[in-house]
């Protein structure tokens with residue numbers, strides 16, 4: 115292991131129940147006069163979204179919305195969003211929602227200033243330096259789930275609609291100028307989304323903590339993130355109106371995304387092709403593949419997991435932690451196998467090829483070979 119690293123920490127976070135009322139102030143402070151609120155189709159008509167538009171309108175910022183966003187946002191959504199942004203003469207983006215609204219919103223703000231195709235800015239080497247910085251619009255992020263952590267991240271995941279491959283698009287300017295974390299916005303989340311998004315946050319913390327890269331700050335954040343999930347996700351799942359639980363899950367989500375600068379791993383490498391091909395829920399997919407990946411990685415992470423288990427108050431070391439994950443999944447109604455999410459065995463070869471070149475595969479503590487990926491998919495499905 116080399117003790118050399120590049121560390122980045124997140125942006126201004128306005129945290130607390132009711133703080134959505136500050137939305138217009140933060141947009142104005144970021145230089146916006148005519149923001150475009152970007153969210154997904156499901157969220158567009160909901161009261162939390164309409165309330166955010168009311169706040170913008172009441173403060174002279176208009177009430178423009180773009181919501182033509184798929185659950186796994188793609189280049190078609192992106193092109194339509196950039197067109198809406200330019201046609202409307204907008205000067206900033208309110209990225210509003212779960213992972214899809216946040217990721218697409220951030221990417222529209224970025225692409226508004228580019229002439230090259232989005233795939234030229236994939237998170238590969240220093241490709242991000244190809245971007246023209248002047249035209250990038252400011253972003254205010256408002257998460258309405260607690261899982262993705264995209265609100266504090268410098269990247270978006272965009273699916274290539276032709277190849278069905280998910281690509282990570284990266285630029286430092288994807289980082290929102292301000293993020294408003296208001297747990298009241300997550301109160302209406304259906305149970306299945308609370309479970310799936312919460313398990314995504316847990317997967318981010320677990321994989322970041324387990325990755326072999328040197329980042330002790332992130333390791334500490336990941337550990338406390340897992341503790342928050344353990345204490346508060348079952349509460350948020352049982353009682354969606356439990357604001358203390360919702361708030362702590364919102365923290366855990368942001369912490370997971372800060373922590374995964376340290377790396378992700380095979381949970382995400384397997385989950386990305388499944389989501390890209392079958393359009394499954396990302397966090398729920400992670401939750402299903404988590405136990406087989408833990409078993410696969412055991413030899414490399416056992417010591418670390420024993421320390422994590424001790425911190426989390428779980429007895430029995432690695433086995434105790436593994437049993438805890440199984441119990442948590444059961445408590446949250448997570449299915450045991452991917453078949454329950456509609457995934458078949460007929461595309462295992464194709465998904466395995468995609469998994470081993472997924473950008474997260476390099477962070478897995480045990481090398482994810484093609485054979486290993488096929489075996490894991492067979493176990494998971």
Ligand SMILES: [Fe+2]
Nearest residue numbers: 314318382396
């Ligand atoms: Fe994730």
